[in-house]
Every structure is written in C-alpha cells, then in structure tokens.
Amino acid sequence: xxxxxxxxxxxxxxxxxxxxxxxxxxxxxxxxxxxxxxxxxxxxxxxxxxxxxxxxxxxxxxxxxxxxxxxxxxxxxxxxxxxxxxxxxxxxxxxxxxxxxxxxxxxxxxxxxxxxxxxxxxxxxxxxxxxxxxxxxxxxxxxxxxxxxxxxxxxxxxxxxxxxxxxxxxxxxxxxxxxxxxxxxxxxxxxxxxxxxxxxxxxxxxxxxxxxxxxxxxxxxxxxxxxxxxxxxxxxxxxxxxxxxxxxxxxxxxxxxxxxxxxxxxxxxxxxxxxxxxxxxxxxxxxxxxxxxxxxxxxxxxxxxxxxxxxxxxxxxxxxxxxxxxxxxxxxxxxxxxxxxxxxxxxxxxxxxxxxxxxxxxxxxxxxxxxxxxxxxxxxxxxxxxxxxxxxxxxxxxxxxxxxxxxxxxxxxxxxxxxxxxxxxxxxxxxxxxxxxxxxxxxxxxxxxxxxxxxxxxxxxxxxxxxxxxxxxxxxxxxxxxxxxxxxxxxxxxxxxxxxxxxxxxxxxxxxxxxxxxxxxxxxxxxxxxxxxxxxxxxxxxxxxxxxxxxxxxxxxxxxxxxxxxxxxxxxxxxxxxxxxxx
Numbered sequence: 001x002x003x004x005x006x007x008x009x010x011x012x013x014x015x016x017x018x019x020x021x022x023x024x025x026x027x028x029x030x031x032x033x034x035x036x037x038x039x040x041x042x043x044x045x046x047x048x049x050x051x052x053x054x055x056x057x058x059x060x061x062x063x064x065x066x067x068x069x070x071x072x073x074x075x076x077x078x079x080x081x082x083x084x085x086x087x088x089x090x091x092x093x094x095x096x097x098x099x100x101x102x103x104x105x106x107x108x109x110x111x112x113x114x115x116x117x118x119x120x121x122x123x124x125x126x127x128x129x130x131x132x133x134x135x136x137x138x139x140x141x142x143x144x145x146x147x148x149x150x151x152x153x154x155x156x157x158x159x160x161x162x163x164x165x166x167x168x169x170x171x172x173x174x175x176x177x178x179x180x181x182x183x184x185x186x187x188x189x190x191x192x193x194x195x196x197x198x199x200x201x202x203x204x205x206x207x208x209x210x211x212x213x214x215x216x217x218x219x220x221x222x223x224x225x226x227x228x229x230x231x232x233x234x235x236x237x238x239x240x241x242x243x244x245x246x247x248x249x250x251x252x253x254x255x256x257x258x259x260x261x262x263x264x265x266x267x268x269x270x271x272x273x274x275x276x277x278x279x280x281x282x283x284x285x286x287x288x289x290x291x292x293x294x295x296x297x298x299x300x301x302x303x304x305x306x307x308x309x310x311x312x313x314x315x316x317x318x319x320x321x322x323x324x325x326x327x328x329x330x331x332x333x334x335x336x337x338x339x340x341x342x343x344x345x346x347x348x349x350x351x352x353x354x355x356x357x358x359x360x361x362x363x364x365x366x367x368x369x370x371x372x373x374x375x376x377x378x379x380x381x382x383x384x385x386x387x388x389x390x391x392x393x394x395x396x397x398x399x400x401x402x403x404x405x406x407x408x409x410x411x412x413x414x415x416x417x418x419x420x421x422x423x424x425x426x427x428x429x430x431x432x433x434x435x436x437x438x439x440x441x442x443x444x445x446x447x448x449x450x451x452x453x454x455x456x457x458x459x460x461x462x463x464x465x466x467x468x469x470x471x472x473x474x475x476x477x478x479x480x481x482x483x484x485x486x487x488x489x490x491x492x493x494x495x496x497x498x499x500x501x502x503x504x505x506x507x508x509x510x511x512x513x514x515x516x517x518x519x520x521x522x523x524x525x526x527x528x529x530x531x532x533x534x535x536x537x538x539x540x541x542x543x544x545x546x547x548x549x550x551x552x553x554x555x556x557x558x559x560x561x562x563x564x565x566x567x568x569x570x571x572x573x574x575x576x577x578x579x580x581x582x583x
Contacts, residue, residue, distance in 0.1 A: 035138040037192055037237060037247035043140050044068045044239045047147040052241050055151065060159055064108070065101040065183065067240035068147060069386055070094055070134055074198040077230040078205050083214030085206055086226075094134035096146060097386075097427060099240075100154035101183065102162040108182045109162035110410070132427055176413065180341070184409045184417050186389055188243040193383070196249040198233045199280045205229050212289045216259060219297055220576050221304070225259040227293075229284050236386075244388040252276060252379070252546065255283040257293055261300045266568035269509070271300045271493070272473070276535040278377050299494065302507055309495065309508040312561045315457040316467035317450055317553055320532035322492065324549025325472055327439050329488040330517035331364060333540065335396055337407040337415070337432035348517060352402050353414060358521045360400035361443035367393040368420065368435035379535040379546035380435035387422035387430050394419045399442075406432035425543030433542060439551040441527035450528050450555055451498065457525075457557055458500045467559070468505065469513075470494040489514050491564060511561040520559065528553030 048066055056062040075091045102109040131150040135142040209227050216225035235249040258272040273292050277283050318326060333339070334348040349357060358364075368391040371381045382391055387409050394404050407415055408422030408431050422430035445453065451468070458466035471494040491512045496505040531552050538547040 037195055037235075037249075040070070040138060040143070040237050041192070041239055041245050041247060043143050044070065044147065044237060045245070047144040047151075048239055048241060051148075051151050051155075055155055057156070057159065061102050061162070063100050063102055063155055063158065063241075064104055065099070065241050066151065067099040067244075067388065068238065069097045069099075069388075070237040071097070072136075072235040072237070074233045074235075075230070076198060076200050076202075076232075077228065078202075078209055079226060079228040080206075080209035080213035081224075081226045083210055083217060085210065088206075092136050094136055095132050095426070096134045096150055097132065097424070098147070098150045098154045099387075099429075100151060100158045102155070102158040103182070105183045105185055106181050107166075109158040109165065110182050111161060111165065177341075180413065181411050181416065184411050186242070186244075186387075186409065186418055188240075188245075188388075189390070190244075191246040191248070191384060191390075193248050195235060195247075196233045196251045198231055198251065200231045201280075205284050208284050208286050208289065211286065212257075212293055215290065215293050216297070217576075219301075220578075221261055221301065222259050222297065223262055223572060223576075225257075227255070227257050227289070229253075229255045231280055236384075238384065238386075238388050240388055246384045246388060248383050250382070251278050251280075253278065253280045253283045255289065257289070257296055259296060259300055261304055262569060262571040263304045266570060267510075267566055268569050269300055269303050270473075271296050271303075274536070276377065276379055303494075303509050306507040306509045308510040309497070309561070311563060312467065312511065313558055314461055314463045314466060315454055315555065315557050316469055316559045317454050317528075317555050318559075319468075319470045319553055320528075320530055320551050321534045321549075322469050322472045322490075323439065323527075323551040323554045324437070324532075324534040325490055326513075326554075327364065327521075327551060328434065328437055328538070328547070328549055329490060330515070330521055331358070331397075332366075332406075332434045332437050334517060335405050336434075336540075337405045337412050337421075338410055340405060340412045341410065349402055349405075350413075353404075355402060356400045357402045357518070358397060358400050359524055361441055361527075362397065362400055362524065363395070363440040363442075364397040365393060365395050365438045365440070366406060366421065366435055367438060369393055370436050370438075373436075373533050373548075373550050374531070376533040377535075378436045378533060378548040378550075379537075380437075380548040382435065385418075385420045385422045385430065386424050387418065389418045389420045389422060391435070392420040394421070406434060408432045423542060423545045425545060428541070428543040431540075431542045433540065433545055434538060434547050435545075436548045436550065439549070441552055441554075443526050444529045444552065445526055447528060447530065447553070450526060450553060451503065453526060453555055454498060455500050455503065457555070458498070461558075463500065465497040465499055467561075468496045468498055470496065488517060488520075492561075495561075510564050510566070512564045513559060514562050515560055520556070523557045523559070524554045525557050526555045 048068055051066055072094045077089045079087045131153055134146045213227045216222050231253045233251045238246045254276050256274040260268055260270045262268050273296050275283055340347055340350045368380055368382050370378055384390055396404050406421040407419045409418045421432045423433040424430040454466040469492045473491040473493045489512060495508050497508055498505055531550055534549045537544050
C-alpha cells in the first residue's frame with residue numbers, strides 16, 4: 001500500500017511537471033509562431049486607419065491616401081567552388097513600403113519625373129531606410145511602431161512635395177499635364193492566398209554542389225568557376241485607405257553556374273547558365289546540373305578557339321531567348337506608362353496609339369496572370385501588383401498596331417486606369433513595368449525554312465554569310481532618356497556564321513548587337529514556330545523585378561553588330577593546383 005502511494009505520488013509529481021513544461025513550451029512556441037496573414041493585415045489596417053483619422057500637421061492638409069506594402073523574404077542560399085562550400089546563408093527579413101499622398105486624385109504630392117526617391121535636403125535617406133525595416137516577429141506593437149515612424153516621415157515628405165509642386169504652377173504651364181489626374185481611382189477587393197513555405201534539403205544541396213563544383217577541377221584551362229543554389233519565398237501584405245487588402249506568397253528557386261577561361265591572347269571569356277523554377281528539387285537535380293556544367297564548359301572551349309568576327313550589318317536569325325531579350329529592350333521599356341508622361345524620356349511611342357509601329361504579322365502582349373508556358377514556370381507571374389491592383393493581361397500591340405501601355409496608377413494621355421503593372425522593389429516607387437512579355441506571330445516557318453530564307457536574304461545582299469545568334473549573355477541594356485541616344489545593346493554569346501553556299505555553321509566571337517528600336521524591330525521579316533521561355537530579372541528606376549519572355553526565333557533582314565570592348569588580362573603564371581585526394 002505504501003509503495004502504491006509512492007508510485008501514485010510520483011505519477012502526480014510527473015504529471016504536474018509535464019503540465020508546467022507544456023505551458024512553458026506552449027508559451028515558447030506561441031511567441032515564435034507566425035500569425036495568419038489575415039491577422040498581420042488587420043494590424044497594418046488598424047495603424048493605417050489611425051493615421052487617416054488623426055495624422056495632420058497644424059495648418060496643413062492631412063493625407064488623402066495611404067498604403068502599406070510589407071514584403072517578407074525567406075531566403076536560403078549555398079555557393080560552392082572547386083569542390084568546396086564557400087558560403088551558406090539563411091535569412092528572414094521584412095521591409096515596409098509606405099505611399100502617403102497629400103492633395104487629391106487630380107493634383108497631389110506625387111512626382112513622375114526626377115529621382116525615384118525624390119529626396120530633399122530635409123529628408124534623411126538613412127532615416128527612411130531605418131524606418132522601412134520591419135520585425136520578423138509577429139509582434140503587434142513592433143509592427144505598428146514601424147508603420148507609425150515610416151508614415152510620419154512619408155507624410156512630412158508628401159507635404160513638402162505638395163507645396164513645392166503647387167508653387168511651381170505659378171511659373172510653369174503644361175496644359176497636357178493639367179488635364180491628367182495624378183492618381184487613378186481603382187476598385188478595391190480582398191484577396192488572401194496560402195502562405196508558402198521555403199523548402200530545401202540542406203544536406204542534399206551541399207553534397208550536390210560540392211560534386212558539381214568539383215567537375216571544373218578536371219579542366220585545367222578553366223581559371224575560375226562557381227555554382228550557386230538559392231531558394232526564396234516572397235510574401236506580400238498590402239492594405240490601403242481605399243479598402244484594398246491582399247496577401248500573396250510565391251516561392252522561386254534558382255541555380256546558377258559560371259566559369260571563366262583566359263585565351264592565349266589574354267581575352268577573358270566567361271559563360272553563365274541560370275535556371276529558375278518553383279520546384280526546389282528541379283534546380284539542384286544532380287544529373288541536370290552536371291549536364292549543364294559539361295555543356296557550359298564545352299561552349300567555353302569552343303569559343304576560345306573561335307575566330308574573332310569583324311563588325312557586321314546583314315541578315316540574322318535570333319533564337320527565341322535572344323528574340324525575347326531583343327523585344328524586352330527595344331520595345332518593352334518604351335511601352336512603360338510613366339515614360340510617356342515625363343519630358344525627360346524620349347517618348348518613342350507617345351501619340352502612336354492606333355498606328356502601325358512594328359510588322360503587321362507581330363502581336364505583343366504582357367500577361368502577369370500566366371503562370372506556365374508549355375510546362376515551364378514564368379518568373380513574371382503575380383496576382384496583384386505593388387499598388388494593390390489586380391494583375392491583367394494587356395494587348396500592347398495587335399497585328400503591328402499600338403493598342404496600350406504598361407500602366408501603374410499614374411494616368412497617361414488616353415489611359416486613366418491602371419492595368420495592374422505597377423511594380424517595384426525595396427523603397428522604390430512603383431511604375432509600369434513588364435511581367436511576362438509574349439511575342440506572337442502569324443508568319444511562322446520551320447527552322448529549316450527559316451535558315452533557307454536567311455541564306456537567300458544574305459545572297460540578295462551580296463553577303464558570303466548570314467548569322468544565327470543562338471544565345472545571349474544575361475539580358476541587355478537600353479537608353480530611353482531624351483538626353484541619350486535612343487538605342488539598345490546586348491552581347492550575344494553563341495554567334496554562328498552560315499555559309500551561303502554550303503549552309504555550314506561556324507562559331508565566332510567578339511561582337512555585340514547594337515541598334516535603334518524602331519528600325520531594328522521593323523526589319524523582322526519572318527518568325528519560327530519554336531516558342532521558348534526566357535526567365536530573369538529586370539532592373540529599372542523602380543528596382544529589380546522578376547520577368548519572363550515568350551518568343552519564337554525571328555529572321556531580321558539586317559542587324560548591326562559591333563566589336564565588343566575587350567579587357568585583356570595575363571593568365572595565372574602557375575598551373576592550376578593538381579592534388580591527389582584519397583577517397
């Protein structure tokens with residue numbers, strides 16, 4: 001009986017401690033548990049409503065519009081070189097972008113031209129960036145305090161901008177600008193999606209990258225190389241004073257490979273391959289990565305032996321990837337809405353709505369609602385833009401005729417509403433940007449037919465060869481400013497001369513594509529049927545955003561290539577270390 005009493009007491013004591021521990025653990029995990037998106041939205045909404053009701057400097061106007069966009073980024077990345085891990089990072093960060101406007105929809109504190117930040121001497125860059133950070137803990141007081149400080153700073157800035165802008169009207173007259181509203185009125189709704197989780201097998205990734213990066217050790221001619229894998233989940237919480245609320249969450253995984261080879265004459269040749277997907281396993285698949293590495297090395301070795309090409313002006317076939325970049329740089333950026341409103345821009349297509357601007361067999365769309373094309377994920381997919389407007393498919397050019405622009409909530413002549421393309425990163429102000437740029441054709445030919453047409457076009461022009469440009473280094477660059485030449489430039493990676501007599505293809509190197517947008521695009525005379533996806537990131541005034549292009553090969557009757565600037569370097573004096581490693 002005594003023994004049973006002791007056992008009973010022990011059981012009670014153990015039960016008591018289990019209860020205490022369970023309460024402790026419950027409190028511990030509750031403190032680190034992520035609140036549902038709706039609760040974070042509610043916290044942001046409460047602080048926004050407080051500011052709309054009470055934020056007002058004596059003798060000055062209150063804000064008529066406020067919006068909050070909180071970006072949450074969960075990141076995991078690993079990089080490797082020479083068979084060893086060089087870096088490994090895990091991060092979880094949040095930042096807040098606040099839009100505060102003084103005035104009204106017709107005339108307010110915003111500015112289209114000038115710096116994307118629009119700082120004055122009274123406005124602290126360091127202070128604003130300090131205020132823009134947000135807690136990764138779902139602590140209501142901390143989140144609201146961060147919003148409070150940033151809103152206060154943005155309100156004072158908006159007041160200053162509004163008064164300055166109003167004073168400029170005393171001397172400056174711009175009838176077209178006065179006819180346009182400063183901010184569009186948009187419908188509001190509520191959208192809450194599922195919060196995605198960052199998925200990765202750390203041990204598997206590290207083991208794979210060690211092996212993949214060690215492959216370069218087999219090639220003494222490769223002087224430098226690297227492999228990187230990255231996973232990211234970007235979640236966005238948005239509220240504004242019009243009642244718009246949304247939460248979206250998107251995963252994106254990437255692996256990249258790069259290598260450098262120095263030729264005998266001192267030219268450093270680089271090659272890179274980047275692959276994106278929403279499947280974490282596909283980007284670090286060992287067999288696929290090894291195949292990509294071997295192909296990249298093979299291309300580099302072939303390029304090192306290729307002849308250098310002289311400047312060229314003549315017919316060429318551009319592969320789907322090159323075509324996508326070509327349209328992105330030559331056409332896409334010039335169709336961004338804000339560029340039609342500021343005098344600092346070249347305004348290539350202003351006043352041309354309803355007019356033919358490219359060959360009539362071509363149609364250009366931008367569709368951020370498209371998530372896949374032929375089973376390939378598109379980087380430019382999203383459901384709501386960074387101004388809270390629902391993403392929309394936009395027909396920019398129909399059968400060669402200009403129909404529309406990429407629009408944010410900044411109205412332009414003839415277009416008073418956003419079409420869901422207001423995009424930005426960090427503390428940049430959203431502007432109309434590309435998402436998934438899609439080029440369609442009604443004049444399609446097979447690859448063999450396109451090559452035959454290339455040869456015929458070259459012969460017609462008295463050329464001994466035409467060109468096929470199969471790949472390009474990253475993206476490209478363009479100038480849309482009125483103060484600069486209206487031109488674009490990109491560097492092709494794999495360029496082949498096609499002999500007009502034999503059809504034989506010979507790899508060449510050392511050139512870059514240059515041209516003016518309207519002339520270059522209007523020299524397209526046919527396209528292929530081989531539509532492909534190119535995924536990447538695009539940088540512009542409103543920051544870096546994920547984008548995609550979907551395009552076929554095109555035949556251009558004349559394209560101009562100039563010599564690429566070269567920076568020669570002396571190769572390493574000693575050979576690459578060769579070490580016998582006992583397995």
